[in-house]
Amino acid sequence: MTSSHAQPTRIALGPEVDDLLADAVVRGGGQVVDLADAEALVWAGDDPARFPAELPESIRWVQLHSAGVEHWFDAGVIRRHPDLLWTSAAGAFSATVAEHAFTLLLAGVRALPEHLAATTWRQREFFAKVGTLRGARVAIIGAGGIGRAMIPMLTAVGAVVIAVNRSGRPVPGADEVVTADRVDEVFGRVDHVVVAAPATADTRHLVGAPQLAKLGPRSWVINVARGPLVDTDAVVDALRDKQIGGVGLDVTDPEPLPDGHPLWTLPNAIVTPHDSNPPSVRAGAFADHVGENVRRFVAGEDLVARIDPEAGY
């Protein structure tokens, strides 16, 4: 008997079939089938209660839709099937958030808030306000997924990247890596700071008055991580005193930022309401993540963002 052609890997989509995800499955080398016939399930729902109570025995891998999966553990879904491969969407949205942070920084350096407020042609005045990221030193505090995704963007415009992480281990593309215990000294020798670190007791008010004092009047501070990493009152003071150039905040403390807060109206504060990774953009990023994991599943390679059912994350 001669060997038959290999059948495409059979992938089910739930809770419903979505065109973006179906395309991603096909791009990855799979075929979309009903759950009963599938080897893998891509579940794009966020509510564990809607997840199938039983899975067919043919299923070997389940791809979930969120980066954090605590609620899937809490609901007992993952532990019900400890022998399956489970993957999350961790990392899938890093590039989206990084693009947002990069936009805030570029907009600041190129004086877009002041340009947008202008209603008359003031070229000479703006000549003195427009800067460049070319040759600028940018600290990325927290070189996880978001920070790493930002590095090729920054180097594409000629910035020099100083990554700050806990281990001091090399970060691909960074010009320099500094360990987190030396983060304060970094403020004294960079032009701009991007905060992309996790929120912990250690990172609370990582950017406060002493750190802001080390920056310059053209420095921008960007935060796309968690509000409490930056001391809001210290930022307001630094903006009022023109100690720094400006801030771009996708996260705030308190959050939501209350009506009437000075950050809404201070000239060089750009506030975006924690929308760096909106649902519309998330769909495309998740589809790319699924396509890559399907390709790996078909090829028998290790999957991205694998969940450890024992460890609980």
Next chain:
Amino acid sequence: MTSSHAQPTRIALGPEVDDLLADAVVRGGGQVVDLADAEALVWAGDDPARFPAELPESIRWVQLHSAGVEHWFDAGVIRRHPDLLWTSAAGAFSATVAEHAFTLLLAGVRALPEHLAATTWRQREFFAKVGTLRGARVAIIGAGGIGRAMIPMLTAVGAVVIAVNRSGRPVPGADEVVTADRVDEVFGRVDHVVVAAPATADTRHLVGAPQLAKLGPRSWVINVARGPLVDTDAVVDALRDKQIGGVGLDVTDPEPLPDGHPLWTLPNAIVTPHDSNPPSVRAGAFADHVGENVRRFVAGEDLVARIDPEAGY
């Protein structure tokens, strides 16, 4: 007699010695000396009348400070020394202007004008406004220095680049190249358009009402080339009708944009007063250009942006 160590190449700076340029000369492998002892002259002045009437016989190369050198020909300076190597600053500022165009596009796609106008936390509303350049198709019309410098920036955030040029010759990094005679069809299949073409009779109103009609309600049009390439009245109409997402204009028609013009106050119009390449930024970019040419001069390689004294450019 044993051979002596090679002497550093001797470069003079004029009209005065500037630290940035002196550093660039040293970085390129040269040594800053007085004009009388120099093999090359880097002249950072813009007025041909101030250029030395006589040059020492030791001079073999002169680097000028501007991208266009018509006024240096008009003043007869270059033709007085037809046997020297002359170089301009052509290309030195492309990356600076490209960074500005890229900033305008990213700011538009991420809804920064509307964010900056907000004074209350409206996350759900902004979820529907924030987009991404990841996977977006961006046409660059005019793939000269500025257009080419933009390509690595766009690809770093995952955009798909369609370059439009006259020859249809491949453009490094572009996903597709379309010849200029087919430019209109490009508007029907891209998300955003960046205008970076030279101003000629053929390119006047290259972006007009028929072209804008082919774009979508989330499309941004960026112009960093010359004002008349874009039909201003058509843009105003398209913005009022929400036919396009917005415009980012560093050049306008008329220019300067008069007080009271609707583009100053229409919500998604970002106007910057032809300041994409301000003197402050230009100095660093020119120094990089000088450093590279000094390196090439020292190494005996062809110089960048060589002027043809016979041809007159």
